[in-house]
Amino acid sequence: MRQYEILPHTADGKFRAYGRTLEEAFANAALAMASLMWDWRTIKPEIAHDIRASGRDREQLLVNFLGEIIYLLDTQRFLLAGVDRPRILEEGGVWSLEAVVSGDSLSDRYEIYGGVKAVTYNDLKIEDGDRVTVQVVVDM
Amino acid sequence: MELRKISDDIWEIPREGEMRVPALVYASERLLADVRRDQTLVQARNVACLPGILRMSYVMPDAHQGYGFPIGGVAAFDLDEGVISPGGVGYDINCGVRLLGTDFMETDIAARRKELLAEIFKEVPAGVGKGGVTKLSWNVLREILVKGAQWAVENGYGRAEDLERTEEHGRMKEADPDAVSDRAMERGIPQLGTLGAGNHFLEIQKVARVFDPPVARSFGIEAEGQILVMVHCGSRGLGHQVATDSIELMENALGTQGLPDRELVNAPFRSDLGRRYYAAMSAAVNYAFANRQMIAHWIREVFAKVLGSSKGMRQVYDVCHNVAKVETHCVAGEPRKLCVHRKGATRSFGPGRAEIPEAYRSVGQPVIIPGSMGTASYVLVGTEEAEERSFGSTAHGAGRVMSRHEALRRFRGERIRDDLARQGVELKATSWKGVAEEAAAAYKDVDEVVRVSHDVGIGRLVAKVVPIGVMKG
Numbered sequence: 001m002r003q004y005e006i007l008p009h010t011a012d013g014k015f016r017a018y019g020r021t022l023e024e025a026f027a028n029a030a031l032a033m034a035s036l037m038w039d040w041r042t043i044k045p046e047i048a049h050d051i052r053a054s055g056r057d058r059e060q061l062l063v064n065f066l067g068e069i070i071y072l073l074d075t076q077r078f079l080l081a082g083v084d085r086p087r088i089l090e091e092g093g094v095w096s097l098e099a100v101v102s103g104d105s106l107s108d109r110y111e112i113y114g115g116v117k118a119v120t121y122n123d124l125k126i127e128d129g130d131r132v133t134v135q136v137v138v139d140m
Numbered sequence: 141m142e143l144r145k146i147s148d149d150i151w152e153i154p155r156e157g158e159m160r161v162p163a164l165v166y167a168s169e170r171l172l173a174d175v176r177r178d179q180t181l182v183q184a185r186n187v188a189c190l191p192g193i194l195r196m197s198y199v200m201p202d203a204h205q206g207y208g209f210p211i212g213g214v215a216a217f218d219l220d221e222g223v224i225s226p227g228g229v230g231y232d233i234n235c236g237v238r239l240l241g242t243d244f245m246e247t248d249i250a251a252r253r254k255e256l257l258a259e260i261f262k263e264v265p266a267g268v269g270k271g272g273v274t275k276l277s278w279n280v281l282r283e284i285l286v287k288g289a290q291w292a293v294e295n296g297y298g299r300a301e302d303l304e305r306t307e308e309h310g311r312m313k314e315a316d317p318d319a320v321s322d323r324a325m326e327r328g329i330p331q332l333g334t335l336g337a338g339n340h341f342l343e344i345q346k347v348a349r350v351f352d353p354p355v356a357r358s359f360g361i362e363a364e365g366q367i368l369v370m371v372h373c374g375s376r377g378l379g380h381q382v383a384t385d386s387i388e389l390m391e392n393a394l395g396t397q398g399l400p401d402r403e404l405v406n407a408p409f410r411s412d413l414g415r416r417y418y419a420a421m422s423a424a425v426n427y428a429f430a431n432r433q434m435i436a437h438w439i440r441e442v443f444a445k446v447l448g449s450s451k452g453m454r455q456v457y458d459v460c461h462n463v464a465k466v467e468t469h470c471v472a473g474e475p476r477k478l479c480v481h482r483k484g485a486t487r488s489f490g491p492g493r494a495e496i497p498e499a500y501r502s503v504g505q506p507v508i509i510p511g512s513m514g515t516a517s518y519v520l521v522g523t524e525e526a527e528e529r530s531f532g533s534t535a536h537g538a539g540r541v542m543s544r545h546e547a548l549r550r551f552r553g554e555r556i557r558d559d560l561a562r563q564g565v566e567l568k569a570t571s572w573k574g575v576a577e578e579a580a581a582a583y584k585d586v587d588e589v590v591r592v593s594h595d596v597g598i599g600r601l602v603a604k605v606v607p608i609g610v611m612k613g
Contacts, residue, residue: 008543010178010204011211036544037268056392059402067384074327074377077269106269113573114544115268115337115613118231118380121387121402122207137207139231139380140338140544 001131004032013116013138014123018131022058025132026065026097027083033066033138034080037073037114043081045102054096058126061088061095062134066119069101077106116140141181143172149201149592153181159188163197166530166596171201171588174541178205180212186400187215192222192409194471194478198530200485201592202539202584206230208403211484214533216469217409219477224414225406226386226421228481230462233382233421234428235340235374236307237459237508238436239519241360242443243452244367246346246608252446256344257566257609259442264342264435266335266613267570276329282317284332288426289458292433298440299455302433304497306458307487310429312465316419320378321385324420328378328427333434337570337613339537339578340373341513342435344609348516351601355503355521359456361603368605369453370517371435372510373613374462379424386417409479418464425463432458456519457497457506459486461536467495469531480531488534488599490524507599509590512538512583513575514560514567516606518590525597534599535589542582551576560610569612578612 004017015032019025034040051068055061072078078101086099106112117139125135143165144152151172153163163184167175175181180203187209188197194216203212208227217223249256265272276284284291289310293300303310317325335342347366350356361368375382390405390413399405407413440450464481471478489496489505496505507520515538526532542550553572556579560567569575593599 006545008546010543011206011540013544060388060391063384064388070377070380071323071327073269074331075329077271079269111571111573112268112337113548113571114577117338117377118384120207120231124402139207 003028006032006035009137012140014136016133016135018133020131022132023086023088025134026062026088027086029062029134029136030066030069030080030083033069033116036138036140037116038079038110038112040081043079043110044104045081046104047078048100048102049078051101052096052098054094056094058095059121059124061097062126062136063119063121065097066136070116079103079106079110114140141185149596153185159185161188161193161196163188163199165199166201166592166598168588168592171584171592174584175203180205180210183208183210184213186404187213190217190223190225190404190406192218194218198533200533200535202535202537202589204539206483208401209481209483212535212539213483214481214485214530216478216480216531219409219466219479222409222479223406224409224417224464224479225404225481226383226417227403227405228483229383229421229464230483231380231383232374232462233379233424234460235462236428236432237461237510238371238432239456239508240369240436240439241454241456242367242369244447246365246367249367249447253609254566256442256446257568257611259446260342260439261568261611263438263442264335264611265333266337266611268337270334271330272333276332278325281325281329284430285317285320285423285426286315287311289429289433292430297434297437302436302455305455306429307460310433310458312422312425314419315422315426317423319416319420320382320423324378324381324385327381328376331376331378332431334376335373335435335613336376337574340613342611343370343607345370345517345605345607347603348606349604351603352521355602358500358503359506359519359602360454361519369439370510371432373431373435375424375428376431378427382420382424386420389413421464425460429458457508459508461486469527482533484536485533486536487532488522488526489532490522490526507534509535509586510537511586512580513578513612514565514607514610515580516586516604518586518601519603519605520590520593520599521602523597523600526599529596530598534593538583538586538589540582541584544577547577547579547582548573551579565607566609567612575612
């Protein structure tokens with residue numbers, strides 16, 4: 001199964017990510033977003049961060065989860081290489097996610113070719129079925 | 141969607157369904173062909189449905205699809221019955237342009253051009269994740285959010301006269317750092333004084349053509365061949381986070397029911413949420429003003445070091461491209477205070493407005509419209525007609541027509557560098573792939589954008605400038 005695909009969008013970044021579970025689709029969405037900025041396959045998994053996100057629905061959870069990756073880039077110069085052990089829970093109308101993200105600090109050995117400014121709700125979709133599909137537009 | 145032709149460059153989407161007002165598009169048939177390919181017109185129609193919208197939902201000549209509001213969208217709302225929407229400003233709050241004049245001619249710098257650009261590239265931090273040179277404390281950042289460019293000038297970055305030649309004097313008074321989240325502050329601390337990436341750039345330019353010599357002269361643009369410097373950047377991660385936070389706060393308090401697009405979430409202007417967003421947005425606006433003020437200072441230092449002097453480097457103006465502001469405009473014959481959202485649009489005030497610098501009050505404000513990387517940019521002048529036709533607004537740039545993904549597939553950054561070099565344009569960048577994404581062919585024709593602005597009367601041509609050195613973040 002493909003992890004994700006990048007879709008055409010006039011000004012910004014748009015992608016669709018897939019997974020057998022919601023967790024897997026979210027993790028692949030993080031890789032899709034990273035692929036708009038750097039080649040995550042080339043990033044050495046030297047550092048790990050525990051991350052948490054929450055939301056009032058799955059869409060907000062996804063926006064906030066991807067927002068964590070941008071936050072780590074801006075504040076820790078962290079380049080994502082992978083998402084491990086993602087767990088998503090819904091309790092009393094609040095969705096939450098925990099995961100460990102691995103990657104490395106920004107340095108001259110990596111080429112960073114794009115910057116994602118923010119994750120938007122524009123055209124955001126989460127579709128269930130045989131597999132879970134999420135679609136996201138990010139502001140670049 | 142029905143589009144009624146009013147004139148060659150003006151089109152109307154008549155009011156229908158939930159629309160409270162019509163939408164008006166300023167575009168030639170050629171520009172319209174691009175606009176019709178994406179969601180721009182649907183988005184302009186959605187904006188026309190928002191509570192308290194006045195006159196029209198306007199679409200500027202360089203418009204393209206955004207989220208919620210189109211990029212190149214202008215809308216004004218009644219202060220009592222209307223709303224304020226983070227999606228009407230965008231994520232890069234006060235993304236804007238600063239233009240510095242110089243008393244150098246092309247021939248004065250010809251021999252040192254490469255060195256100038258290399259030095260600027262060294263002094264001005266740029267690129268994704270690139271930190272600034274200043275390590276800020278939390279308290280200093282709070283002060284910057286309150287004082288904007290004024291903080292920068294007080295701390296040795298630039299001149300007091302720069303403030304007079306900056307929209308809002310480089311400081312929105314409604315800013316409140318308490319409305320800015322810790323997370324936004326954390327993103328803002330390492331990034332002050334950085335250019336960023338994407339479509340942000342810095343150019344050494346020369347005046348290629350003067351259309352209106354008397355107005356150009358009052359802006360300090362004297363002759364063809366004169367050197368100028370243009371800086372295009374915004375509020376970095378701090379502003380992006382303010383937008384993200386505000387959208388979430390509004391969603392959580394007001395829900396998303398009935399919104400055609402979640403990015404259109406909004407709050408009554410006169411509500412706690414509305415006030416809070418305006419205060420946080422103003423703080424991000426100030427951060428961006430301080431950012432451009434610092435970068436301008438480093439550029440002057442480089443000119444002084446390489447060419448011996450930066451004395452003649454007077455600021456022409458600094459304009460916001462993404463902002464919401466309370467302004468007075470005539471509605472149905474009566475002057476009224478309202479909240480104007482400009483998302484990818486430039487204020488274009490004509491002569492006489494108290495908001496513009498005294499030096500420009502008899503002619504109108506400078507409007508700075510950057511082209512795509514390596515192509516021409518324009519200086520326009522604001523007009524009285526713009527106040528009637530677009531709440532004093534015009535275009536802000538070329539506007540993309542091709543996705544970044546497609547551009548990456550089609551172009552090579554190194555090739556673009558070589559092509560530009562053959563045309564006499566030096567290019568420095570943090571990433572060649574990033575250069576390919578910003579290829580000029582991925583953008584609309586800026587010449588046509590400003591032609592429409594001029595002919596419609598919402599911003600008149602003053603000068604055309606072309607790059608001789610480009611630094612891309």
